[in-house]
Amino acid sequence: MTVAVRKMDRIYALYKGDEYICDGTITEIASKTGKTRNTLYWMTSNTYKKRISRGKNRLQMVELDEGE
Structure with a gap:
């Protein structure tokens, strides 16, 4: 049985282009980074991902699996 993990408890990595910035929960x-949690939540949305698809040096949040 798979248990859903709340979005605020998931682990993400923040990148600027290909450069690793940091990882942790959205709160961490x-x-x-000094970014607001709302901004970081927005960066996990599909709409944000579509908008940055053309940029090479944009910030992006990548969700990490438990095994990573």
């Missing part, structure tokens, strides 16, 4: 990344 917010405190490390």
Whole structure:
């Protein structure tokens, strides 16, 4: 049985282009980078991912699997 993990408890990595910035929960990344949690939540949305698809040096949040 798969248990759904709340979005705020998932682990993400933040990248600017190909450069790794940091990883952790959204709250941890917010405190490390000074970005708001709302901004980081927005960066996990499909709409944001579509909008940045043309940019090479944009910030992106990548969800990490438990095994990573």
